[in-house]
Amino acid sequence: MIRFSEKDPYAPIQYSYEVSRILYRGKSKFQDIMVFENPFFGKVLVLDGVVQITERDEFFYHEMLVHVVMNALPNPRKVIVIGGGDGGTVREVLRHKSVEKVYFIEIDEEVINVSKKFFPKVASGMRDKRVEIKCMDGAEFVKGRQGDIDAVIVDSTDIVGFAKSLFTKKFFRAIKKCLTEDGMFVTLSESLHFHREIVAEVQETMKAVFPIVDLYTAPLATYAGNWWSFSVGSKKLDPRVIRRKHKLSTKYYCNGIHASAFLPNEMYQRLLSNKLGW
């Protein structure tokens, strides 16, 4: 059997997948890009040796990255998506009819091209007239913008290498300035199983910038550590509160999941004080 094994130096368990076919191998200015086919997951997108999305289960991640914040906002109209070159995050954002404009900022144009070709259902939103695609550094894009954005969503690769600039206090401050008074910011923040120190660090950095900071999780089979965390920074509104009944047909996210995805306060406090005990 031909197998692909992830090259993730930060994962104490290495994940390995059966490969039925290799569909694409290439090298962009920023990273190695590969697409292969697996009997269970369908097509799999790999960047620098780490699985980013699979046809079968991408919705877990994309739904949870997008719909929590979108449903915690009363009326999100303008959204910035940074990263997520596959297009899944943009696709989910566009499903909210209140959305008038999506700035889609992906540093690596090649990821967009590969996704359009091999993951057309994931990339489907990119042709929507509300989307403006810019291939540039997200940190550069948000610099000095007006406060007219309702949600900023960061869908980067792991918090190492060139994605690091998206987790600094400086970047968070620039995002805060972009946001309307009700605005919210959400970013992936790694696994509570494998990287709880990073999770806590992202929370602390966000707390230095945003008055309200919180954390929710989702079970993701194809990301190392699986128990994946998402960090929210908000200027005024509590992201745990659902302000719009979810009527979209989603597979994992629902209002019941929104409520239970946030850590119980007791566990959240232990995370911050480094007393989780694992």
Added chain:
Amino acid sequence: MIRFSEKDPYAPIQYSYEVSRILYRGKSKFQDIMVFENPFFGKVLVLDGVVQITERDEFFYHEMLVHVVMNALPNPRKVIVIGGGDGGTVREVLRHKSVEKVYFIEIDEEVINVSKKFFPKVASGMRDKRVEIKCMDGAEFVKGRQGDIDAVIVDSTDIVGFAKSLFTKKFFRAIKKCLTEDGMFVTLSESLHFHREIVAEVQETMKAVFPIVDLYTAPLATYAGNWWSFSVGSKKLDPRVIRRKHKLSTKYYCNGIHASAFLPNEMYQRLLSNKLGW
């Protein structure tokens, strides 16, 4: 680097671990047994090529298998634990002061011996005077017992091979007869990511026997599919209701987790009607 790769034909992702030292290799009447050491997880117990527990994260599984049902019961005194030869489940049961008697039924004595030697903290409850150890088939033990048991907890290996007899209607009926009127039964029931058909099947089989059947989940890093499910059968009481405030010092389980671990009803109904969409 020396690595151990799991041999799990039912897992679409193969998990592989760095091995610092092999501490034990043996073969019992029932299965291959191995203990190795890993830099992140500490000692790891492997049965028939599949990881059962690790020193670092065993508490996730044991706490969640035990404390949900134990805290949903008003006053659990007599408990049967089937499987779980490492002793972690028995250890967690014994922490409840109401418990007077634990019947610990493990088919493979060798697992008990290996655990006592290499995982003394996990096996720590086995010497407790309230514990009666019997090395025999759990299905045989429960046959024809009186209705004096408050909780039956099944902590078996995966639902294949010799553990299969612990997931039949016949076995569930025998358990129901063991239980007091308030009694509850809980068993592992595989991953919602990788084995949702099995999860649904266990629920359906239990529904043919128990008036109340439910499902909760926990994130387990070392079990394939990670988003692990636990199935509860109850004669009268709703397992979602916490009847005793949890005062034990636990790392993952807390009353907040008890509440949020059960699937939202919307998702639970989709599981049963095979409409989860993945």
